[in-house]
Amino acid sequence: MSITHEEAHEFIQLKMEDLLDSQQYAKLSAHLRGCSECKAYANEMNEVTNLLFPIMKRQWSIQPVPLSIASLVGRREKTRTSTFLAMRTAAAGVMLVALFFSAWQFVLSGPAASPRLPLLAPPVPTPSRQSAQSTSTIIHFQDCQTVIYPVQKTDTLLSIARQFSVSKDTIMELNRLKTDVVSPPMELLIPTCHLTPTSTFHPATFTTTFTPLINFTTSPPGG
């Protein structure tokens, strides 16, 4: 029993996902032997899929900058950069608000008003693209659980405390240590907590250039 063209098209589609069983495959082959239109359909489908991968590969095969593990586990890195970023974000926000205000004022006051030149504010500074490393994240802790950590030869209590983002005193208290000298084969109880990050929002990068609604002429106002 031969298949219709529609069924053939459906089989061709199924074949692209290797979902044809042997019976369907046989029926399709039989149909294609006598149907040039369906053969053309199959070729078109193959052509489309063959074109896709090379284009996408060319577009999207950038190697990413490896993530900083330190920033993932809560160690604040490069505070200077994050403050700087925050300042620039704030500055950009203020500029935008100022821009709205002046534009609004300008629209309202109309051409008769003497040109106060507030609109020639400098363009909004464009926050440049930051790599993943300098994204600042604030980590909040919750869901703490205690783990047992075997002290390594090169560890100091301070380095362990830093590693787990807890205070030295917390460890000393929890383990009832009299001094901060630790060495193998000591095992310390460390409270570790899960991370709840809130990341900062980066505004999109766009520059604004201003075209005033009214052209300023060089003649004196009112003249």
Next chain:
Amino acid sequence: MKISQLSRVNPVERMTDPHPPRLIAECIAGNEEAIELLVREYEAGVFRLALSILGDPAEASEVTQETFLSALRSLPSYQEQKSFQAWLYTIVLNHSRSHLRKRKVIERLRSTLTTVFRIETQKQIVPEEAVIQNEKEAAIWRSLNQLDERLRIVVILRYFHELPVAEISEILSVREGTIHSRLHTAREILRDSLRHLLSAHGE
């Protein structure tokens, strides 16, 4: 729970055993070495997926960071219902989509500035670095980017990330039959864009 120092095993050797449950347990406990192993294994794939949705490497980097932060945070709730990669890719998609939504807000702001206040804003356009080698590729590329988001994502997962339909189904939480029919529709739309080209030149 005892953490024993992760033995200095050749990292490559470790990778052939996909996710010994210990690796995940170690990550949950905050073991930085384990976290690093996990991140290094998946960050390229995560980045590529984000990039293929957002088109912008800087945003893709942000999404990569956000993804791993979220993943580490919700690692305890990964119960192996899906493959780890599928679980992780779902997170990537969620973050990418929220970036796309933010983009729309900013776009609307920009067009408000332009139309209401008649202030010209000029978006920094990320130049397309790919060399489109011929008109067919140009037509397909354009058509791909104009596809409905649901169709576009299945095409990308299937033909760029080369994932099987079963895995795509896990990532998107959508029935395999639906995935298949979306692929079917997408392929015909892409084919139509080529037809246009042929008919334009055929005369």
